[in-house]
Amino acid sequence: MAETVPGAASDATPLHDILRSRGYVKLLLFSALLGVPIALACFLFVSLQHWLQHGVWESLPRAVGYDEPPWWWALPALLLAGLLLAPIVTRAPGGGGHVPVKGLAGPPSGPAALPGVLLAALSTLPLGVVLGPEAPLMALGSGLALLTIRSAKRRAHPRAALVLGTAGSTTAISTILGGPLVAAVMMVEAAGLAGTQLVVLLLPCLLASGVGGLVFTGFGEWTGFTIGALQLPVVPPNVSPDAGDFLWGIPLAVVIAVVVTAAHRVGYLTAEWTGRRTALRTVVCAVAVGVLITAYALITGRSPAEAALSGQATLGALAADPQAWSVAALVVLVLCKGLAWGISLGALRGGPIFPSVLLGAAMGVACSGLPGLGTAPALALGMATATAVVTRLPVTSAVLVALLMGGDAANQMPLIAVCAVVGFVTAQLLDRGAAAGRGTGGA
Structure with missing residues (x-):
């Protein structure tokens, strides 16, 4: 991956030279392989989150005699969420993830922050925190991708590590935003790149998210678990805007x-x-x-x-x-x-x-x-x-x-x-x- 990597190229570098380089071919193959374990990890994460959420807001109320959560249900649930989250944001590496108000931008999360991110998400989102799973998923994808590269190599080849981390987070977010298309468009629009640099960055992300999306969807159909993707099963009757x-x-x-x-x-x-x-x-x-x-x-x-x-x-x-x-x-x-x-x-x-x-x-x-x-x-x-x-x-x-x-x-x-x-x-x-x-x- 050291010969030619995304980010090292400029628009003056012929695109066909980059695509044919040994380093870039390795990067594409590695991105495709990464899509499989990242998709499986994302599937486990969203399935576990959905199962915990179902338990807190559906199974537990019925177990104590309510058809649906009573009006006061959120008070103890959110108190518990705050008590669980407080030590994570103050002591865990990475503070349990970035502050959501800053959006989804920023460099990919590294492996060191991953335990805190997952613990914060799984211990609070099911309890009723008014946030989605997309940021923790992106951290999971980038953290796992960067975990495959030794820290010495990440320091020696920061651009290659950045591309792999981006491909990992793109794969992860594609699992809940309707597939690779939305994730790829998001990456393109957020990156603000053009020309050769954009193409070189886009291909690993598309490849990884495409393979990951196939694995994610197939595994969901095979197991029958609800995977928590953002979707509308039914929409109002079709009417063309006038x-x-x-x-x-x-x-x-x-x-x-x-x-x-x-x-x-x-x-x-x-x-x-x-x-x-x-x-x-x-x-x-x-x-x-x-x-x-x-x-x-x-x-x-x-x-x-x-x-x-x-x-x-x-x-x-x-x-x-x-x-x-x-x-x-x-x-x-x-x-x-x-x-x-x-x-x-x-x-x-x-x-x-x-x-x-x-x-x-x-x-x-x-x-x-x-x-x-x-x-x-x-x-x-x-x-x-x-x-x-x-x-x-x-x-x-x-x-x-x-x-x-x-x-x-x-x-x-x-x-x-x-x-x-x-x-x-x-x-x-x-x-x-x-x-x-x-x-x-x-x-």
């Missing part, structure tokens, strides 16, 4: 972007607050999340599980039967889960994407009663806008939501693309305004 959907959709995308950005900024405030006396304040934040989930259950009379966790199950239920939620219930869900998500982003550990998709969907469906706005377009534009705001990757967001919409994707794609761009631009403008305000205040 002028009314666009007339409502663009201003609605701006509103959704403002709300999601506001919730995201709660994460920055929380992260700053927990920077001191971290252990105690981590527990306090976890309890605050539990209080917000409880408030949702008390106000709406619905299950607290809808406001807890990553939102994957609630998203599927909302898409399958939007009429089961009143507008008031959806508004309370956005307020309570949005604040809980913001606190979780700054203090707890997990991924930021899954809950944001639900928040956008809930806001879209809540507005679907407006004259001329259909339910399916409202659902699609809400998810696309919120995802673009959080990831700051509008193309990735559009592709992800198109895959979620399934057979209705072709109809909704124009609206999805427009609203993803509107959400992204709005979030950028809000960030610029906030930065200008802080600069003025500091002056």
